[in-house]
Amino acid sequence: MSTTNRLSWTYVRDEIHKSILAGRYGPGDRLPRDADIAEDLNCARSTVQRAMQDLSDSGLVERRRKGGTRVRAEPVTRATLDIPITRREVEQKGGRYGHQVIRRSQAQSPLSVMATFELTEPHEMLRIEALHLSDGAPYILEDRWVSLTTVPDIQNVDLTQQSANEWLVLHCPYTRCDLRFYAISADEDVADLLQTSIGTALFVIERTTWIGVAPITTVKAITRPGYQLLTQS
Amino acid sequence: MSTTNRLSWTYVRDEIHKSILAGRYGPGDRLPRDADIAEDLNCARSTVQRAMQDLSDSGLVERRRKGGTRVRAEPVTRATLDIPITRREVEQKGGRYGHQVIRRSQAQSPLSVMATFELTEPHEMLRIEALHLSDGAPYILEDRWVSLTTVPDIQNVDLTQQSANEWLVLHCPYTRCDLRFYAISADEDVADLLQTSIGTALFVIERTTWIGVAPITTVKAITRPGYQLLTQS
DNA sequence: AACGTTATTATGTACCTACTTTTTTTGTCA
């Protein structure tokens, strides 16, 4: 016997998952305590704990101290999204990346931007409208506000060389990030820049980041017609 | 002195995070080994390991055996999405939920559906077109295919009482889920059902689930005008 | 130099023990 008897936590996780799938425990049902499962499967409690942690943050199960572990009564579909730097996204799809700065201005943040950042006082901000290109064709149109209070360094960066998107992601880690997805119809300006017709349905990604409570940047990224966002499989 | 000297793994995580934020380690840089950090901060290696695991699956850091830990060279914006049952989503927003089955049919899966499921052989499937309502107004229009091979039980369910969305989520846990987001323009049928005008930009969520390699269901959920999907904050 | 083999190294995992924290249950007293 060369195989050790040690159970991996992934095995334990899958066993528990299977017994839920098999209907042994239905939505809302309580599972045995970690210690009992451990004894049952003949492994350490910490191994069960590790397995349960995984099931818990994949949304299948809910755990509470003293309350024990229960199968989520109202399950959710939980998915993880990875949004790469736009340059990298284009290149990964085999395109040649390029980008253009369309407009650049500096102003106090308007009310809409203050609201997005949950600010009470206006901040001095840099506004950059830019177009990302794939093989020379429009790919993503972004309208971005950057707080000059939080990120003063961006004023000394040549944003025609490196996009604000890339510079910020590389130089400015965040502690909070809100995302918002929806659809819009292209108006005249947008249609013109994305080289499509007025009224085309476009997918929009809005992203806002903070470091602590200090605002970093908010972007509205309007994607080209036909763009799709996928969960990483 | 009542405070113990024990450091929590969240504290350790935040310390490491802070030192990256402060620029002590830039993108691509290698961090000290866990054991050294542990000695540095005067805690156990397992505590550092726990902290690192968290930083790793939040996408800030990459870890490889023998290679050590490095700050991700090309960071990604990683976010977690929770998509609840539609009934629950409507109710949580304070709406009165309702739903209608528009069409129901049974057929062999067409090529497009086979492709979505990565199938080589057609499956017998149930197709259900349904409309979710909030306060009587259209909310989400869904076009769903369910494999009768994998989920034969659904034939005995009264889908006018409980939506297929809800029944499946409650009775049919999955092991794989792919999501896809994009925008479409409303055609005549869709505009009619969602009570909007032709050409309106609409946000679409496509979801496909499997159990093992067996297909469960694929849905195209067309949301009402103005619908937004947010990351859970 | 070019290769295959072996050693080294840092993370990953499993187990155990002891203690902490949160939440529920129970019990007591007004």
Add this chain to the structure above:
DNA sequence: TGACAAAAAAAGTAGGTACATAATAACGTT
């Protein structure tokens, strides 16, 4: 009965040890 306090229960965390695994580095042979 009701409110508040005490006890109990189960998950969570920290520490420590030993070993497994994977990736890299070092080495020797051709």
